[in-house]
Amino acid sequence: MPHGLATAFAIARKDLRTELRTKESINASASFALVILVLFSFAFNLERDEFYAISGGLLWLVYSFAGALIVNRSFSRELPNDCLDVLVASPAPGWAIFLGKAMAAFVLLTIVEAISLPIFGLFYNIHWMDSAGPLVIIILLATWGITIVGAAFSAVIVNVRLRELMLPVLLYPILIPLLIAAMGSTTALLSGEPLTGDNFSYVRQLIGFDAMYTALALYMIEFILVM
Amino acid sequence: MLAVEADRIWKYFGDYPALRGASLEVEKGSCLALLGRNGAGKTTMLRILANLSRPTKGEIKTHVGKGGIGYLGHGIGVYDDLSAMENLLLFGELMGVTDPKQAAVEALERVGLTRVKDGLAREFSRGMRQRLAVARAFLHRPEILLLDEPFTSLDDRAIAVLQSLLKDALNSGATIVMSTHQIREAMELATHVALLERGKIAHTGPQTPEMLLDPGWLYRTYGEAG
Numbered sequence: 001m002p003h004g005l006a007t008a009f010a011i012a013r014k015d016l017r018t019e020l021r022t023k024e025s026i027n028a029s030a031s032f033a034l035v036i037l038v039l040f041s042f043a044f045n046l047e048r049d050e051f052y053a054i055s056g057g058l059l060w061l062v063y064s065f066a067g068a069l070i071v072n073r074s075f076s077r078e079l080p081n082d083c084l085d086v087l088v089a090s091p092a093p094g095w096a097i098f099l100g101k102a103m104a105a106f107v108l109l110t111i112v113e114a115i116s117l118p119i120f121g122l123f124y125n126i127h128w129m130d131s132a133g134p135l136v137i138i139i140l141l142a143t144w145g146i147t148i149v150g151a152a153f154s155a156v157i158v159n160v161r162l163r164e165l166m167l168p169v170l171l172y173p174i175l176i177p178l179l180i181a182a183m184g185s186t187t188a189l190l191s192g193e194p195l196t197g198d199n200f201s202y203v204r205q206l207i208g209f210d211a212m213y214t215a216l217a218l219y220m221i222e223f224i225l226v227m
Numbered sequence: 228m229l230a231v232e233a234d235r236i237w238k239y240f241g242d243y244p245a246l247r248g249a250s251l252e253v254e255k256g257s258c259l260a261l262l263g264r265n266g267a268g269k270t271t272m273l274r275i276l277a278n279l280s281r282p283t284k285g286e287i288k289t290h291v292g293k294g295g296i297g298y299l300g301h302g303i304g305v306y307d308d309l310s311a312m313e314n315l316l317l318f319g320e321l322m323g324v325t326d327p328k329q330a331a332v333e334a335l336e337r338v339g340l341t342r343v344k345d346g347l348a349r350e351f352s353r354g355m356r357q358r359l360a361v362a363r364a365f366l367h368r369p370e371i372l373l374l375d376e377p378f379t380s381l382d383d384r385a386i387a388v389l390q391s392l393l394k395d396a397l398n399s400g401a402t403i404v405m406s407t408h409q410i411r412e413a414m415e416l417a418t419h420v421a422l423l424e425r426g427k428i429a430h431t432g433p434q435t436p437e438m439l440l441d442p443g444w445l446y447r448t449y450g451e452a453g
Contacts, residue, residue: 003323010320018308021347082302086363089277089298089373092321226281 004096011087011100016107018077025073026108033066033116041123051124056187059120060179063113063139064146064172070109071150072167074101075158084158084225094222098151102217105147113139131189138189141206142182145213149174152217155224174213181205229290230255230371230402231276236285238271238426245271246282247426253419255290258393258403260413260434262445263423269406270301270375272423276404277373289371297369299377303360307349311340311359314348315366322367334362338388354382361389365396372396374405378412390415410442422449 019026040058044051078084087097117139121128128135153170157163185195185202193199231253238246246268253259263269274280275287277298289296298304305314315334319327335341338358348356357380364372372393378386393403393416407413420438421431422445430449437444 007321010317014306014309014313014317017313018306021308080302080307082300082304083306085274085277085279085300085302086298086304086318087321088279089296090318090321091296091323226278 004093007092007096008100008103011092011097012103012107015074015077015101015104019104019108025070026111029066029069029108030112030115032069033062033112034119036062036065037116037120037123048125051126052191053187055120055124055126055190056183056185058124059117059186060142060183062116062120063109063143063182064175064179066112066116067105067109067143067146067150068168068171070112071105071147071154071171072164074105074151074154076154076163079158088225094225095218097225098155098217098221101154102144102148102151105151106144109143109147110140113143126190128190130192134195135186135189138182138185138195138203138206141203141210142178145178145206145210146175148210148214148217149178152213152221152224155221177205178209181209228255229253229288230257231290231404232286232288233272233276234286234288236272236275236282236287238268238275238280239283244426246275248285249423249426249428250285251421251428251431253402253404255402256397256400257418258397258405258416259419259421260410260417261404261406261421261423262408262410262413263406264446266425267423268426269423273298273300273373273375273404273406291370295370297364297367297372299360299364299372299374301375303356303363305348305356305359305363308347310345310347311335311351311362312344314359315362318363318366324367330366334366337365337392338362339384353380354385357381357385358388361385361392365392368396368399368401370401372401372403372405374403376407376409377405378407378409386412410438410445414439414442420445422446424450 078087117128150171153167157166160166181202185199188199189195195203229252233251235248235250236246237244237248249272261269275282277296312331315331316327319330324330335344338361340355340358348359377389381389397403405413414434417434420434422429
């Protein structure tokens with residue numbers, strides 16, 4: 001395996017291993033997602049059809065908020081003991097360090113989503129299993145977009161004092177096209193529509209977003225890490 | 228033959244010039260003690276040499292192969308939630324070490340941490356953590372070592388370990404640049420000295436007997452107060 005990719009996997013393994021031991025971001029993110037889902041279920045008194053109409057929006061609001069809690073830790077977990085300095089000073093390419101961090105955040109957010117999706121189905125009486133296959137594809141595509149942009153902003157603001165507040169302010173405006181596509185396609189799938197025709201444009205939008213921001217983040221990261 | 232060249236380096240933090248046209252040349256196989264008072268620009272210079280910070284103006288050249296730089300900064304640079312072995316295996320992979328496991332085992336032995344190799348770094352005493360940091364910095368046997376205040380707050384054992392590793396590194400042809408306030412410890416190893424004063428190099432040259440005998444001599448002779 002090329003050194004860059006091996007480095008990315010080593011960084012991802014390290015992030016996942018430390019997260020497994022501390023559970024600091026996954027506990028916060030999963031609890032937050034579940035609490036919001038429960039609260040929303042009490043907040044709206046809707047008919048079943050109306051729940052289906054807002055299901056995609058509701059799910060992706062929860063996932064994007066939960067995602068911010070995960071990606072916020074991507075680079076800030078390197079601050080204790082100045083570990084970020086050692087990573088940057090190492091011969092490992094910046095893009096590989098970044099890719100490893102994005103991959104770890106992707107896995108963590110996917111776990112949170114996997115935990116909260118059945119809860120969502122249960123509380124809102126939504127039969128998501130009928131369209132599980134295409135739904136998983138949409139979730140994975142949108143989750144990659146959230147983590148790649150989130151990890152990039154996590155690197156940008158790693159030395160900012162109010163980074164926990166800064167991240168959502170920077171992140172959500174950029175995520176708007178991705179969230180529109182994720183919400184639209186999820187609502188369509190949960191309402192029993194196939195991902196073909198007009199609905200397929202959502203998939204194209206997600207793939208385009210992921211490709212564009214992945215390339216941009218990998219290109220820019222050296223400039224971001226060494227200021 | 229030069230290992231490190233810094234040519235008229237300027238570095239601004241906002242309006243404040245931390246470095247003001249500082250130039251430095253370090254011969255391969257030598258040990259340069261970068262001296263200066265607090266705020267003189269030593270850490271900024273080392274961070275630029277380690278590629279952790281970009282100079283506002285000026286040029287840096289480090290003549291080493293890939294993976295040839297080892298950096299020990301103010302922080303210990305190890306992960307608290309990984310064991311000593313896991314830390315070194317990770318950094319071995321990042322540094323491109325051919326056999327990270329063998330290198331980690333040897334490094335732990337050198338710093339006397341073999342017995343606790345599976346213990347988490349956060350459970351270590353301060354001295355043990357510092358020795359782990361030293362093991363991490365020397366893991367890939369770098370050609371150039373950049374050390375920022377390496378002796379500060381080290382216990383006696385860690386100082387002895389570090390000095391022994393630095394001597395071995397010098398004997399095997401490595402180049403060392405270390406910023407320090409602890410002139411006595413630094414002078415045991417330094418072959419050359421550079422004095423930074425308010426972002427400028429006030430003096431650079433080989434170590435002389437006067438520097439060994441009287442730690443204040445350099446500041447009095449070449450410093451602004453001198």
